[in-house]
Amino acid sequence: MNRNFTALCAALLMCAILIVFYGSMLVAKNNVVLADDRAGKVIYLTFDDGPSDRVTPKILDVLKKENVKATFFIVGKSAETRKRILKREFDEGHTIGVHSYSHRYKDIYASPASLVEDIEKCNKIIKEVTGSYSTLYRFPGGSFGLPDKLINAVTQRGMRYVDWNASTRDAELYGATSAQLFKAAIETPIVADYVVLLAHDTTDKLSTVDALTDIIKYYKSHDYAFATF
Numbered sequence: 551m552n553r554n555f556t557a558l559c560a561a562l563l564m565c566a567i568l569i570v571f572y573g574s575m576l577v578a579k580n581n582v583v584l585a586d587d588r589a590g591k592v593i594y595l596t597f598d599d600g601p602s603d604r605v606t607p608k609i610l611d612v613l614k615k616e617n618v619k620a621t622f623f624i625v626g627k628s629a630e631t632r633k634r635i636l637k638r639e640f641d642e643g644h645t646i647g648v649h650s651y652s653h654r655y656k657d658i659y660a661s662p663a664s665l666v667e668d669i670e671k672c673n674k675i676i677k678e679v680t681g682s683y684s685t686l687y688r689f690p691g692g693s694f695g696l697p698d699k700l701i702n703a704v705t706q707r708g709m710r711y712v713d714w715n716a717s718t719r720d721a722e723l724y725g726a727t728s729a730q731l732f733k734a735a736i737e738t739p740i741v742a743d744y745v746v747l748l749a750h751d752t753t754d755k756l757s758t759v760d761a762l763t764d765i766i767k768y769y770k771s772h773d774y775a776f777a778t779f
């Protein structure tokens with residue numbers, strides 16, 4: 551067999567291996583395949599602690615106007631009296647994840663059993679409204695520094711948890727203006743081309759609503775695709 555032909559076969563085989571490997575890397579990254587621009591920049595907008603009567607509908611209005619989807623990590627205690635808002639999140643194509651039922655750290659982090667109980671109580675409401683349980687979870691306060699037994703309690707139930715690597719800082723900056731939140735949203739990403747942005751849709755987060763259009767326009771103008779978990 552001629553040597554050029556052998557070299558060509560070897561090169562083609564190497565290309566095939568690289569394509570398969572790269573493809574599996576893309577899927578492995580959060581187990582989602584990005585809709586539009588697989589190799590490009592991506593941002594996940596995430597909203598925690600809602601729904602609220604005053605802020606969540608306004609967030610949904612902005613998302614609809616800008617035609618982007620987001621992920622809502624909900625608090626069951628708030629959602630059980632606001633099922634219509636939760637239903638709207640679902641109907642408008644956003645992803646709903648479990649955040650907590652009570653959001654009381656002392657109770658939910660007391661043991662793996664109490665953590666699981668809290669998750670299930672929240673997920674029951676999600677099932678009632680959307681027809682299925684969510685397999686997506688965000689630890690209140692993030693998973694950072696939590697003991698393995700609590701992390702394992704979540705993953706062993708087949709749930710996937712998501713932290714964040716960028717923040718509007720709307721939970722820390724008391725009385726922040728929308729300009730401050732916008733600045734934080736574009737300056738805090740730890741990974742430039744893979745942004746998971748933390749924001750909140752509780753009743754006091756009107757500045758988050760005011761900042762949201764500018765945040766979305768900024769990332770659109772910098773060629774980010776918007777994705778959900």
Ligand SMILES: [Zn+2]
Pocket residue numbers: 598599649653690691
């Ligand atoms: Zn929270």
